[in-house]
Amino acid sequence: MSEEIKVGVYICHCGSNIAGTVDVADVAQWASKLPNVVVSRDYKFMCSSPGQEMIEKDIHAMGINRVVVASCSPHLHEATFRGACSRAGVNPYLFEMANIREQDSWVTSDKTEATKKAKALVAAAVGRVAHQQPLESLFVPIDPNVLVVGGGIAGIQAALEVADSGHHVFLVEREPSLGGHMAQFDKTFPTLDCSACILTPKMFSVGNHKNITMMTWSEVDKVEGYIGNFTVTIRKRARYIDEPLCTGCGVCQEKCPKKVIDNVFEAGLGYRKAVYTPFPQAVPNTPVIDRENCTYFQKGTCRACEKFCPTGAIKFDQQDELITIKVGNIILATGYDLFDARKVGQYGYGRLANVFTNMEFERLTNAAGPTGGKVFLRDGVTVPKTVGIIHCVGSRDTNYHNYCSAICCMQSLKFAHLAMEKTGAEVYNFYIDMRTPAKSYDEFYQKVLREGTHFIRGRVAEVTDCARQPSEEGKLIIQVEDTLIGRQRRIPVDMVVLSAGLQPRADAKEVAIKFGISCSADQWLIEKHPKLDPVATMTDGVFIAGACQGPKDIPSSVAQGAAAAARVLSLIGQGEVEIEAATAIVDEVTCVGCKQCIACCPYTAIEYLADKGKAHVIEALCKGCGTCVGACLPKSISLKHFTDEQLVAEMIGAMQTMKYLEATEVA
Amino acid sequence: MDAPAYEPKIIGFLCNWCSYRGADTAGMARMKYPPNVKIIRVPCSGRISPELVLRSFREGADGVMVLGCHIGDCHYSTGNHRTAKRMPILKNLLEYAGIEPERLYINWVSAAEGEKFSVVIKEFTETIRALPPFVEVMK
Numbered sequence: 001m002s003e004e005i006k007v008g009v010y011i012c013h014c015g016s017n018i019a020g021t022v023d024v025a026d027v028a029q030w031a032s033k034l035p036n037v038v039v040s041r042d043y044k045f046m047c048s049s050p051g052q053e054m055i056e057k058d059i060h061a062m063g064i065n066r067v068v069v070a071s072c073s074p075h076l077h078e079a080t081f082r083g084a085c086s087r088a089g090v091n092p093y094l095f096e097m098a099n100i101r102e103q104d105s106w107v108t109s110d111k112t113e114a115t116k117k118a119k120a121l122v123a124a125a126v127g128r129v130a131h132q133q134p135l136e137s138l139f140v141p142i143d144p145n146v147l148v149v150g151g152g153i154a155g156i157q158a159a160l161e162v163a164d165s166g167h168h169v170f171l172v173e174r175e176p177s178l179g180g181h182m183a184q185f186d187k188t189f190p191t192l193d194c195s196a197c198i199l200t201p202k203m204f205s206v207g208n209h210k211n212i213t214m215m216t217w218s219e220v221d222k223v224e225g226y227i228g229n230f231t232v233t234i235r236k237r238a239r240y241i242d243e244p245l246c247t248g249c250g251v252c253q254e255k256c257p258k259k260v261i262d263n264v265f266e267a268g269l270g271y272r273k274a275v276y277t278p279f280p281q282a283v284p285n286t287p288v289i290d291r292e293n294c295t296y297f298q299k300g301t302c303r304a305c306e307k308f309c310p311t312g313a314i315k316f317d318q319q320d321e322l323i324t325i326k327v328g329n330i331i332l333a334t335g336y337d338l339f340d341a342r343k344v345g346q347y348g349y350g351r352l353a354n355v356f357t358n359m360e361f362e363r364l365t366n367a368a369g370p371t372g373g374k375v376f377l378r379d380g381v382t383v384p385k386t387v388g389i390i391h392c393v394g395s396r397d398t399n400y401h402n403y404c405s406a407i408c409c410m411q412s413l414k415f416a417h418l419a420m421e422k423t424g425a426e427v428y429n430f431y432i433d434m435r436t437p438a439k440s441y442d443e444f445y446q447k448v449l450r451e452g453t454h455f456i457r458g459r460v461a462e463v464t465d466c467a468r469q470p471s472e473e474g475k476l477i478i479q480v481e482d483t484l485i486g487r488q489r490r491i492p493v494d495m496v497v498l499s500a501g502l503q504p505r506a507d508a509k510e511v512a513i514k515f516g517i518s519c520s521a522d523q524w525l526i527e528k529h530p531k532l533d534p535v536a537t538m539t540d541g542v543f544i545a546g547a548c549q550g551p552k553d554i555p556s557s558v559a560q561g562a563a564a565a566a567r568v569l570s571l572i573g574q575g576e577v578e579i580e581a582a583t584a585i586v587d588e589v590t591c592v593g594c595k596q597c598i599a600c601c602p603y604t605a606i607e608y609l610a611d612k613g614k615a616h617v618i619e620a621l622c623k624g625c626g627t628c629v630g631a632c633l634p635k636s637i638s639l640k641h642f643t644d645e646q647l648v649a650e651m652i653g654a655m656q657t658m659k660y661l662e663a664t665e666v667a
Numbered sequence: 668m669d670a671p672a673y674e675p676k677i678i679g680f681l682c683n684w685c686s687y688r689g690a691d692t693a694g695m696a697r698m699k700y701p702p703n704v705k706i707i708r709v710p711c712s713g714r715i716s717p718e719l720v721l722r723s724f725r726e727g728a729d730g731v732m733v734l735g736c737h738i739g740d741c742h743y744s745t746g747n748h749r750t751a752k753r754m755p756i757l758k759n760l761l762e763y764a765g766i767e768p769e770r771l772y773i774n775w776v777s778a779a780e781g782e783k784f785s786v787v788i789k790e791f792t793e794t795i796r797a798l799p800p801f802v803e804v805m806k
Binding site: 520526539647662 | 699700716779
């Protein structure tokens with residue numbers, strides 16, 4: 001490389017975002033005197049077409065072979081400017097960006113200081129770019145198969161969208177059936193259409209789709225690889241039922257003598273057997289045997305199911321199976337957990353019998369639920385005459401979750417309507433703020449208002465059974481400050497429903513680590529960009545959809561499921577994907593074969609060549625973190641595009657500018 | 668007269684995925700902080716070899732910051748575990764060489780922690796300001 005280095009520097013005004021604080025003309029003038037710089041300009045919007053064309057023109061006309069743009073964060077426009085360089089024939093890795101917006105003009109009040117900082121950052125980039133080397137991107141084909149994790153409504157939607165386009169989907173669900181939380185609901189707001197009627201056809205489509213391999217009662221064990229080429233190990237837990245033989249006739253469930261309280265699907269209100277499908281419309285309708293409760297597994301006798309199964313499908317000796325699949329992209333739709341209402345001790349859930357959670361109330365109102373859709377108190381016979389519904393339990397509460405769970409207002413309004421419709425009871429809703437922002441939501445609120453539900457604005461202090469007056473005897477008393485009239489009130493009711501908020505899955509963190517993505521501070525999975533890239537993650541090839549990303553109602557979850565599928569399909573359509581070119585490389589001359597790098601590589605991307613006694617980087621596995629570089633004592637391993645030389649040049653550029661500016665100021 | 672004004676010169680090595688984005692988050696929220704820190708982006712805090720820190724001091728940096736993802740949040744799963752082990756050792760070595768160990772600062776800042784980032788920058792800048800310029804120490 002004897003070619004003369006010619007750097008072009010471009011300082012962006014970003015309208016007034018940068019130019020309002022940084023003297024861009026001064027910075028451009030300063031940059032023109034830096035080593036190797038042949039042209040230095042400032043322009044209103046570098047990312048616009050004329051801005052990019054300016055770079056391309058200079059490359060052609062002046063033979064520029066290195067480009068520095070000082071503008072926003074590289075996370076926003078690095079790809080844009082690399083593209084401009086590429087188009088004009090300059091290798092994209094010969095481009096460098098100085099972040100003078102997010103890390104300068106927006107965070108520095110003093111104009112002189114901001115200009116000085118911009119100069120230092122530009123000089124750092126100019127110093128670095130001279131040492132940058134062209135890199136050739138590696139293109140790898142994308143495996144068109146897709147893994148969808150989670151069989152709730154978001155996962156179902158994503159799986160169907162991908163499968164309908166003709167690509168194969170592996171859908172993994174932890175529970176015995178698809179359906180997720182939506183399968184537990186009776187009515188959905190704001191239209192009050194029956195949840196099962198709109199969900200079960202979709203579940204059925206998944207179950208019968210020629211392009212979908214459905215794996216329920218299964219979990220992802222291990223994920224290896226990278227976009228386009230993931231190898232995923234799935235643990236298919238033993239059902240103790242031979243799936244191909246089982247016809248789903250249900251005789252085993254009928255004959256099983258062991259009744260178990262169903263804490264999952266029926267929220268503890270109903271029973272299931274030790275061999276069970278969670279609900280009659282389950283997909284697949286192959287049951288599972290719950291080992292912990294099965295008499296045969298616990299005591300060695302019974303085998304009633306085996307005796308009566310007409311097809312001989314019961315297999316007590318079945319083992320967990322590990323299935324390895326290859327996929328190109330992954331969509332996570334792992335959903336949410338409900339906040340545990342027991343934690344709010346003053347509301348009495350678990351202590352006062354007639355305090356119910358939202359999921360319990362959903363099951364009570366569900367025609368297929370434990371009471372056949374009749375709303376009874378805990379005794380199973382008494383119909384409540386007054387119902388109190390408490391919003392924001394565990395949400396918007398600094399003691400539990402600060403965030404708004406987004407769905408509880410609408411859910412509570414739905415409960416108010418259903419309670420009134422099914423029992424004729426007097427209903428009180430206790431809310432902090434009424435949040436009904438989506439289409440037709442506020443109309444639903446108006447409808448519930450007209451129906452005569454009482455709305456009391458205030459956070460409930462306590463639910464108690466200690467009566468102070470005869471009228472409160474035998475009732476639950478809701479103590480609340482009605483903030484609209486500025487008075488403490490005690491409302492006696494027969495039944496209390498707690499609208500517990502949504503929270504991240506208990507194992508969200510584990511899942512995030514498994515798939516190489518991140519969680520926010522409160523453990524929701526993080527999207528790539530909160531507005532412009534809501535279903536992608538920082539890990540290419542891994543997408544998120546539905547409530548695993550944050551509280552979401554059904555329409556939003558469905559939209560995200562479809563969006564994630566669209567993103568995956570566009571990648572599959574491209575056929576191949578560019579992978580990280582900035583990988584580590586070993587200098588075999590100086591490598592002493594100490595294996596320190598191998599020990600610290602998070603990806604087992606470094607192998608030891610026993611015949612040569614040297615380390616060797618497997619490029620396709622290397623993600624370019626550079627952890628090995630920090631471990632290598634003889635400095636034999638380096639990370640392309642982040643070499644010591646480049647980073648030191650960047651540091652020196654910044655340091656020398658700071659020193660120079662300081663010296664000239666003193667003088 | 669007070670002592671002559673002294674603006675510390677600080678180099679910050681920030682991982683691309685958490686801390687650099689945390690700095691961007693601070694920017695997007697327009698949180699003001701002192702301009703003394705010049706940020707150098709590295710893929711992972713695990714990439715920050717001791718040499719990079721030492722070279723910065725040799726160039727005259729008054730302080731060096733190493734910021735990475737929180738433990739468990741590393742984009743490369745365990746890259747920052749190495750940072751967590753290496754940097755404290757490097758601090759000890761600095762002290763051994765007669766350099767105040769507080770000149771090297773290690774912390775974890777996530778992409779969401781713009782506020783924490785700005786606080787960390789303010790505090791570290793003031794810590795360094797309280798120390799003499801590094802060139803004096805070198806003499």
